[in-house]
Amino acid sequence: MNSCSICDLPVLELDGQFENLEPYYAEPEHPAAALAGECHSTCIASHAYGRIWFEWKVRNYSTIRGYRIALEQDDWCVLVHKRHPEFLAFHASGFSVGGDRPSRHGKESVINDGLLVPIDEEFNLRLNDVDIVATVKAGLKEQGRYSILSMLSMLGIADRIKWPQALNNAAFVFDKKLQRDWGSTDLAMRARYHKFLPALVVPFWKSLNPGVA
Numbered sequence: 001m002n003s004c005s006i007c008d009l010p011v012l013e014l015d016g017q018f019e020n021l022e023p024y025y026a027e028p029e030h031p032a033a034a035l036a037g038e039c040h041s042t043c044i045a046s047h048a049y050g051r052i053w054f055e056w057k058v059r060n061y062s063t064i065r066g067y068r069i070a071l072e073q074d075d076w077c078v079l080v081h082k083r084h085p086e087f088l089a090f091h092a093s094g095f096s097v098g099g100d101r102p103s104r105h106g107k108e109s110v111i112n113d114g115l116l117v118p119i120d121e122e123f124n125l126r127l128n129d130v131d132i133v134a135t136v137k138a139g140l141k142e143q144g145r146y147s148i149l150s151m152l153s154m155l156g157i158a159d160r161i162k163w164p165q166a167l168n169n170a171a172f173v174f175d176k177k178l179q180r181d182w183g184s185t186d187l188a189m190r191a192r193y194h195k196f197l198p199a200l201v202v203p204f205w206k207s208l209n210p211g212v213a
C-alpha cells in the first residue's frame with residue numbers, strides 16, 4: 001500500500017478518492033514537482049500546489065495523450081478522448097474524476113448535485129499490519145463482507161474521504177476465487193462502492209452510456 005505524497009498516511013486506491021501525480025506531468029525544477037506520487041484527493045485539493053498540478057495535467061492530457069478539452073466551466077476542465085469512449089474531468093484545485101464504460105453491478109443514483117456511479121472491482125491489497133489483514137479476513141469469512149469505512153478508520157484515514165456519499169455502504173466482498181491470493185499481509189477480494197460525478201460532467205457520462213437513466 002502506498003503512502004500519500006502529501007500527508008504520508010496510507011492511500012486506499014478507491015476510484016475518485018486518490019490521485020496519481022505522475023512525475024512526467026511536472027516541470028522538474030518547479031517546487032511542486034516534489035509532490036509527485038500517489039496522494040489522497042482531499043490532500044491535493046487543499047494543497048497550495050493543487051492548481052499547478054491541475055495545469056500540468058491538463059497540458060499533458062490535451063497535448064500528448066490524445067484528449068481534447070471539451071468544457072471549461074466552474075473550475076472544472078473536462079477532457080474527452082479523441083478515439084476512445086473516455087473522459088477525464090480535472091478540478092482546478094488538483095483532484096479529478098473520470099469515466100469510461102460502467103460496471104453493470106447496481107444502479108446509478110441521482111443526488112442533488114450529481115450522480116453516484118456503482119463500482120464493482122477486484123481489489124488486491126498488501127499491507128504490513130497483520131492485525132488489520134486478519135480483521136478484514138475474519139469479516140469476509142464470517143459475514144461475506146467488510147465495511148470499507150471501517151477499513152479507512154483502522155488505517156487512520158477516515159477524514160481523508162472525498163465525496164462521503166460515494167462510500168455509504170461501501171464494502172469489500174468475499175470472492176472464493178480470490179482467496180488463493182490471501183497471505184498474512186495480502187488481501188484479495190472485490191470492492192463495491194460508488195464514485196461521484198458532479199452534475200457538470202454527468203452529460204459526458206451519459207454520452208458514453210446510452211440507455212443509462
Ligand SMILES: [Zn+2]
Pocket residue numbers: 004005006007008009039040043160
Ligand atoms: Zn494524504
